[in-house]
Amino acid sequence: MRMNSRQGRLFVRRILLLIALTTAVALMAGCRAERTFHSPYDIEDQPRTLERGTIAEVHALMRERAVDHPTLWSGGKIVISVQGERKKQWFDMTLLFRSPDAIRLRGSRIPIGTLFEVIMNGDSAWVYLNREKELYAGQRADLSKVSGVTGALSLQDMMAAILVNQDLLRRLDEGGRWTVLPTQKDVLLAKSIEDGRQLIWRLRRSDGLVREVVLRGPQDRIEMRVSYWDYALESDATEPLPEEFVIGLYEDQLNFDVEIDKYKINPALVDAVFLPPKAEKVFPMEMLSQRDAIETDE
Secondary structure, eight states: OOOOHHHHHHHHHHHHHHHHHHHHHHHHHHHOOSOOOBOSSOOTTOOOTTSSOOHHHHHHHHHHHOOOOSEEEEEEEEEEEETTOOOEEEEEEEEEEETTTEEEEEEEETTTEEEEEEEEETTEEEEEETTTTEEEEEEHHHHTTSOSHHHHSOHHHHHHHHTHHHHHHHHHHTOOOEEEEEOSSEEEEEEEOGGGOEEEEEEETTTOOEEEEEEEOTTSOEEEEEEEEEEEEETTTTEEEEEEEEEEETTTTEEEEEEEEEEEESOOOOGGGGSOOOOSEEEEGGGGGGSOOOOOBO
């Protein structure tokens, strides 16, 4: 049967998307480090969670696992490294979240104490340097323009990485055009987003866990990759939350190794939690790029 011109364009578009997904599979396989992945599910002699490998099957699974979190508390450690260099920086993190857009990240070191805090609440944003008693105030968009630990990785990306099932469910609920590619071991989903970018998720067929999320830019360059290595079951053993993952920012050549050792599900977080501390000195956010970086060397 001969295709008409519209069918032909759709066919070509689908082939191009499948080629892009196949390329992404190769890139993912080639860039993964030698680590042991830990699944909280017993998958021995069990049927595969994603047996058919369809988008409808993934959507149904996310509805089961993506527990709603009005608030979330997480604590752990972040190690920052520059690709190709041995020197690392690290800090203990406390990350607080209140839906839909209030986030507070505290970085600390023992015995120093709190090093910095980054707060986002609606369109407002603050960075507080504890030892210097300096507060930098501005808008949410200003954070992406400053350098250092706070500017390299956005708090929105961090929360999306932690609540990866919720983020995927939200995007699936939005509908739109999706491409799915089942392989022997994985299911890949791809969706075009704003500014000509594309998000790709790789899920294990055995247990349905997200192994990687890749953000590709308009020129097909990988901008960010999140690789998951360990999950734990939370919320009465119904929800898998990540305990170990790596966020790679390719333009900045930075890796953020995140280890979360404790979650508190839906803690009481009052409004004051997402307001900045009182400071002796208050500066515009853009001035943060003019000061020395926060040293947290390992």
